[in-house]
Amino acid sequence: MRRIFLKACILYLLGIFVVISPFSSFVFAEESYGQKRQAMIENHIKGRGIKDRRVLDIMGKIPRHLFVDEHVRDRAYGDHPLPIGEGQTISQPYVVALMTEALQLKPTDRVLEIGTGSGYQAAVLAGIVKEVYTIEIRKSLAAQAEKRLKDLGYTNVKVKYADGYFGWEEFAPFDAIIITASANHIPPPLIRQLKEGGRLILPLGSTVYYQTLTLATKRKGDLDVQQMGAVAFVPMIGESDKKR
Numbered sequence: 001m002r003r004i005f006l007k008a009c010i011l012y013l014l015g016i017f018v019v020i021s022p023f024s025s026f027v028f029a030e031e032s033y034g035q036k037r038q039a040m041i042e043n044h045i046k047g048r049g050i051k052d053r054r055v056l057d058i059m060g061k062i063p064r065h066l067f068v069d070e071h072v073r074d075r076a077y078g079d080h081p082l083p084i085g086e087g088q089t090i091s092q093p094y095v096v097a098l099m100t101e102a103l104q105l106k107p108t109d110r111v112l113e114i115g116t117g118s119g120y121q122a123a124v125l126a127g128i129v130k131e132v133y134t135i136e137i138r139k140s141l142a143a144q145a146e147k148r149l150k151d152l153g154y155t156n157v158k159v160k161y162a163d164g165y166f167g168w169e170e171f172a173p174f175d176a177i178i179i180t181a182s183a184n185h186i187p188p189p190l191i192r193q194l195k196e197g198g199r200l201i202l203p204l205g206s207t208v209y210y211q212t213l214t215l216a217t218k219r220k221g222d223l224d225v226q227q228m229g230a231v232a233f234v235p236m237i238g239e240s241d242k243k244r
């Protein structure tokens, strides 16, 4: 009798373990992602000179590991770009922070992004400004990013599958524009869709090797241009590519 009781107890405890174990490993994994995210902020973002409080706060909250393929999740908080499928990459966290800070965003701003990719940069923007419009030329990436952002609860981001070269006329003009693919010139439709006094940032130059991160401010219809250092981005394709 005692033996049966003992067996029942063991089976019962085993049952509890089987139920709790996947849950606890999920909790531990989330905790470890949280720690990695804080280390990323301290070492690669703050540590390399980013000061904008809103950029630091929002990047400290967004689960970047959910924006990359499952097999590279462990590396999501490292100081490097990562593959997101279709030969494309999610930008290195420092570069995301640098470009976002340079735009000097306000909570009331409406921002256009060209090159949705994983949707991570759009999520960072969405945590700071009122509305984000983001365009992706690769259909499957656009669909995945739209679903990801919806699942994560973002209601102020609109994703469009199109060539970003032509911007998004319907919602123009924008307070800021960010192009996250390299181009050898600034697409004229995007200059037209930027507000007076607005800022546009992009990796400008050779689309094969390195580019210069370039910040342009629209003044009296013209662009005031400031260079911010070398970066390496995947190329902008579509119309931009035809005009090399």
Ligand code: SAH
Binding pocket: 084, 088, 089, 090, 091, 114, 115, 116, 117, 118, 119, 120, 121, 122, 135, 136, 137, 138, 141, 162, 163, 164, 165, 180, 181, 234, 235, 236, 237, 238, 239, 240
């Ligand atoms: N901002 C992204 C990373 C960008 S990678 C992120 O946070 O994950 C560059 C992206 O630009 C790729 O997904 C690529 O498909 C896209 N792209 C290239 N040319 C484009 C174009 N003409 N219009 C819109 N998107 C383009």
